[in-house]
Amino acid sequence: MRIIEKVKEMQVWSDAARRAGRRIAFVPTMGTLHDGHLALVRAAKKLGERVVVSIFVNPAQFAPDEDFAAYPRDFARDRALLENENVDALFYPSAAEVYPDGCQTHIDVERLAPLLEGEFRPGHFRGVATVVAKLFNMVRPHTAVFGEKDYQQLQVIRRMTKDLNFDIEIVGHPTVRDADGLALSSRNAYLSARERQAAPSLFRALKRAEALVAQGERCAGRVAAAARAEIEGEPLAEIEYLRICDPETLAEIPRIEHAALLALAVRVGPARLIDNAMLKT
Amino acid sequence: MRIIEKVKEMQVWSDAARRAGRRIAFVPTMGTLHDGHLALVRAAKKLGERVVVSIFVNPAQFAPDEDFAAYPRDFARDRALLENENVDALFYPSAAEVYPDGCQTHIDVERLAPLLEGEFRPGHFRGVATVVAKLFNMVRPHTAVFGEKDYQQLQVIRRMTKDLNFDIEIVGHPTVRDADGLALSSRNAYLSARERQAAPSLFRALKRAEALVAQGERCAGRVAAAARAEIEGEPLAEIEYLRICDPETLAEIPRIEHAALLALAVRVGPARLIDNAMLKT
Numbered sequence: 384m385r386i387i388e389k390v391k392e393m394q395v396w397s398d399a400a401r402r403a404g405r406r407i408a409f410v411p412t413m414g415t416l417h418d419g420h421l422a423l424v425r426a427a428k429k430l431g432e433r434v435v436v437s438i439f440v441n442p443a444q445f446a447p448d449e450d451f452a453a454y455p456r457d458f459a460r461d462r463a464l465l466e467n468e469n470v471d472a473l474f475y476p477s478a479a480e481v482y483p484d485g486c487q488t489h490i491d492v493e494r495l496a497p498l499l500e501g502e503f504r505p506g507h508f509r510g511v512a513t514v515v516a517k518l519f520n521m522v523r524p525h526t527a528v529f530g531e532k533d534y535q536q537l538q539v540i541r542r543m544t545k546d547l548n549f550d551i552e553i554v555g556h557p558t559v560r561d562a563d564g565l566a567l568s569s570r571n572a573y574l575s576a577r578e579r580q581a582a583p584s585l586f587r588a589l590k591r592a593e594a595l596v597a598q599g600e601r602c603a604g605r606v607a608a609a610a611r612a613e614i615e616g617e618p619l620a621e622i623e624y625l626r627i628c629d630p631e632t633l634a635e636i637p638r639i640e641h642a643a644l645l646a647l648a649v650r651v652g653p654a655r656l657i658d659n660a661m662l663k664t
Numbered sequence: 665m666r667i668i669e670k671v672k673e674m675q676v677w678s679d680a681a682r683r684a685g686r687r688i689a690f691v692p693t694m695g696t697l698h699d700g701h702l703a704l705v706r707a708a709k710k711l712g713e714r715v716v717v718s719i720f721v722n723p724a725q726f727a728p729d730e731d732f733a734a735y736p737r738d739f740a741r742d743r744a745l746l747e748n749e750n751v752d753a754l755f756y757p758s759a760a761e762v763y764p765d766g767c768q769t770h771i772d773v774e775r776l777a778p779l780l781e782g783e784f785r786p787g788h789f790r791g792v793a794t795v796v797a798k799l800f801n802m803v804r805p806h807t808a809v810f811g812e813k814d815y816q817q818l819q820v821i822r823r824m825t826k827d828l829n830f831d832i833e834i835v836g837h838p839t840v841r842d843a844d845g846l847a848l849s850s851r852n853a854y855l856s857a858r859e860r861q862a863a864p865s866l867f868r869a870l871k872r873a874e875a876l877v878a879q880g881e882r883c884a885g886r887v888a889a890a891a892r893a894e895i896e897g898e899p900l901a902e903i904e905y906l907r908i909c910d911p912e913t914l915a916e917i918p919r920i921e922h923a924a925l926l927a928l929a930v931r932v933g934p935a936r937l938i939d940n941a942m943l944k945t
């Protein structure tokens with residue numbers, strides 16, 4: 384596995400692979416890899432002859448009061464995991480390499496970004512869209528794989544990719560979960576044993592909503608209330624938002640006519656956890 | 665010369681040229697080509713084995729009260745001129761092809777864009793930066809050539825290209841002028857015969873400033889006042905701005921220590937003309 388720290392070297396590597404007719408599949412990550420990431424890497428191996436994984440904890444997508452400094456990092460472990468998956472290149476740039484002095488350009492996805500996560504994390508998706516566009520120009524992949532756990536992020540990136548005409552296929556990968564349903568996330572490391580027991584209430588809320596819709600309930604308010612009650616039954620969990628939205632525009636909808644997205648963010652102790660489910664009628 | 669109207673076809677064409685090891689040089693234009701554009705095309709021919717010219721009057725860089733509808737268009741003439749220059753591909757997409765329904769992503773260059781032109785044309789450089797990034801992803805050039813007449817645009821594009829890590833070399837080309845010094849511009853077509861006679865006052869102002877600096881004047885205020893007087897002597901010309909700036913940051917400077925940019929925008933009848941000169945000590 385080639386370890387690449389410089390943008391220019393990454394571009395040269397990618398250009399050579401492209402000229403040789405190789406299809407490049409890309410998995411951008413913030414490291415501290417778990418089985419969810421490794422599932423993305425395995426999906427990428429099926430999508431391209433060359434797989435590039437990036438590890439970059441992007442300061443631009445954290446607000447000053449958020450957990451940038453505390454965000455878990457373990458490069459040696461990540462590297463060994465990726466070696467084991469036979470990844471072709473690990474792109475591991477420094478913050479100074481990604482954001483040299485004078486950087487002043489950013490990308491906004493106007494209508495999708497301010498909703499849901501954007502309401503509670505203003506500026507977050509500006510940081511995400513900008514760094515992903517930068518990484519796309521550094522890695523020049525044919526396809527890129529993102530987890531559906533961050534559903535809004537996936538939609539923002541799909542939109543940005545299409546709107547800026549990046550010739551890159553964006554692939555969403557189903558959320559990987561622990562046995563009790565908790566979505567894998569690097570932030571789960573923040574949970575105490577007791578908090579870890581409270582965390583699957585998010586998944587139970589999603590399941591409760593799915594069951595109601597399967598039983599014929601179409602009123603988004605009633606479905607949301609039932610899901611909310613699952614989480615509110617757990618004293619350590621505090622809901623930040625729980626919304627039923629159009630899967631494309633992410634606008635809240637009053638009725639579930641076809642598919643609808645149930646998206647939620649919940650604080651459990653020091654961890655802010657997000658999850659979602661597609662409710663299908 | 666291949667005429668390409670669809671984004672996908674442009675990307676396929678470009679990908680084939682790249683795989684064949686051809687260097688692609690790109691000249692984005694809004695059409696109604698004049699000798700200034702043709703000079704860019706000839707420069708591009710020296711920079712790449714394949715030359716792509718785009719013609720697209722970008723609605724996103726015009727404010728509602730500006731001249732988007734009136735902007736001169738003459739595709740048949742432009743096409744013949746480019747055939748004559750042996751251009752390889754003319755990219756001529758429709759507005760619906762460039763901005764399909766749902767488009768909502770834009771690019772801002774934070775500190776450069778609000779200055780000078782940005783002060784009088786808010787949103788202009790957002791439109792420029794966004795469409796140029798889109799065109800870069802459509803055409804995938806190795807190098808792109810822009811005229812120095814639009815100096816701030818060139819700086820905004822250089823910054824955007826660098827900040828978003830486009831692997832594209834940006835080349836500035838000296839302004840092409842008529843015999844009396846008027847910078848070539850498609851907007852010169854708006855001038856009546858009398859207004860055309862008033863327009864070279866812009867060039868005289870630049871020359872006056874250059875002469876003063878050559879004589880040792882270092883006070884930006886005195887140089888600007890002398891340049892301003894040249895234009896104010898012309899009753900049909902009305903100055904919108906005339907500034908002496910740092911060539912990199914475009915911030916106004918009080919003294920001309922090394923190089924400084926004199927940038928100006930002047931209304932002459934229905935035409936808004938811009939021009940600039942690099943003042944060198």
